[in-house]
């Protein structure tokens with residue numbers, strides 16, 4: 001790949017998109033595997049978004065491009081086609097490349113279930129606590145060696161299949177306490193000898209200090225591999241910024257590759273942070289409240305509701321005192337959780353058990369998804385201590401199910417039909433859970449699903465009074481048909497149609513257009529090609 005053809009921008013027709021897909025689908029062609037890494041001066045500087053935009057930009061040109069994040073810490077994950085689990089940001093970036101998600105795009109995923117411990121997922125598979133101990137040993141050096149081996153193994157597979165690999169760092173490379181044994185930022189870039197660009201968020205203020213300070217805290221060889229900087233989320237008059245940019249380029253002796261505008265209404269899945277923004281609620285006629293657990297997982301389940309013009313959508317932190325306040329919702333949703341028993345205890349301590357019952361007495365509806373579904377049941381048992389201390393907890397007692405957490409994590413993409421209130425619709429989604437739930441009585445299971453392996457099964461549970469529905473399915477509002485059916489059941493009739501997939505595709509294209517306009521793509525192309533990766537395999 002040459003700098004020229006990297007910067008040669010064109011929008012593909014639908015036909016060339018298909019040929020990209022075909023190309024991307026069957027890897028094993030000649031590939032030089034150029035690597036570019038994006039690091040940020042802070043968390044939330046815009047790394048994921050920049051990588052997603054670059055993925056779409058290059059994929060639209062017919063390039064074989066893939067995303068990569070060596071190590072991700074997030075509770076928002078996606079099920080891959082090869083039956084594993086990766087961070088959602090990498091799944092979105094894969095989609096930006098017109099690719100299905102693959103475990104190699106994010107070989108290490110850490111899912112925190114307390115302030116001091118995480119579930120470790122290596123190349124898509126969750127290690128049990130025992131495995132984690134033997135895999136990594138007790139010291140951080142043990143972890144680094146094994147994790148780095150997995151990272152390089154995945155990367156070398158991608159290098160054989162793709163022309164360009166766009167790598168996202170994590171947090172900032174200048175976290176002094178995390179530098180030793182780092183595999184997520186400069187530790188990775190040094191190991192594979194790839195160029196780095198640094199992105200900084202000007203909206204937060206202090207952008208010059210962030211950039212100069214970050215570079216000052218790097219070693220000489222790390223500084224040298226930072227080949228340019230990108231300033232993100234700028235609003236206002238660029239001519240007023242220009243003197244600052246000139247000063248910066250002289251000070252750091254590196255180019256500013258571009259200043260990206262503040263994309264106020266960019267609606268792309270958040271990597272991990274909860275995105276509470278919603279479209280205008282002027283015409284909203286239905287109130288949805290999603291409880292936010294300290295260890296909420298897969299909050300992107302709610303994006304279709306957050307972006308729905310008929311819905312007044314709210315997140316409510318369950319660890320904040322609320323007792324006595326009016327709940328003010330037609331539908332309350334309990335989301336997934338990485339620490340179900342503990343999040344349930346937090347919720348009950350704040351009086352949410354009583355609040356939910358009151359809401360139901362007034363005719364409100366309740367949905368529980370995955371961990372939230374488990375909480376609605378009679379009991380949650382964790383005899384092996386899969387999510388912390390071993391033991392049992394009483395559930396909220398609103399659905400006739402009993403759950404046992406097992407070390408055998410279920411990961412599956414599923415599709416089928418949902419039947420509620422006499423209506424049925426097709427539905428698709430994914431399951432990520434250690435728990436297995438038994439429905440005790442003859443309660444209705446409203447879903448008939450089929451997994452990738454072709455197994456058909458009934459899923460979910462509806463209370464006898466028809467007011468409470470629980471399911472393991474993440475992404476259950478993504479299909480417009482299923483979303484309309486669920487909202488209809490919950491009391492919102494003739495809801496507008498929101499198609500999150502179409503929104504996502506339009507946003508990725510818009511992002512790529514923005515990068516094409518505001519980044520010096522010729523220079524970026526040169527950065528990518530002038531530093532061939534060293535043989536690290």
Ligand SMILES: NC(=O)CC[C@H](N)C(=O)O
Pocket residue numbers: 297298335336337338339340369370371372387405432433434435436
């Ligand atoms: N995604 C989830 O909510 C998972 C629920 C629970 N932590 C389990 O593993 O079963």
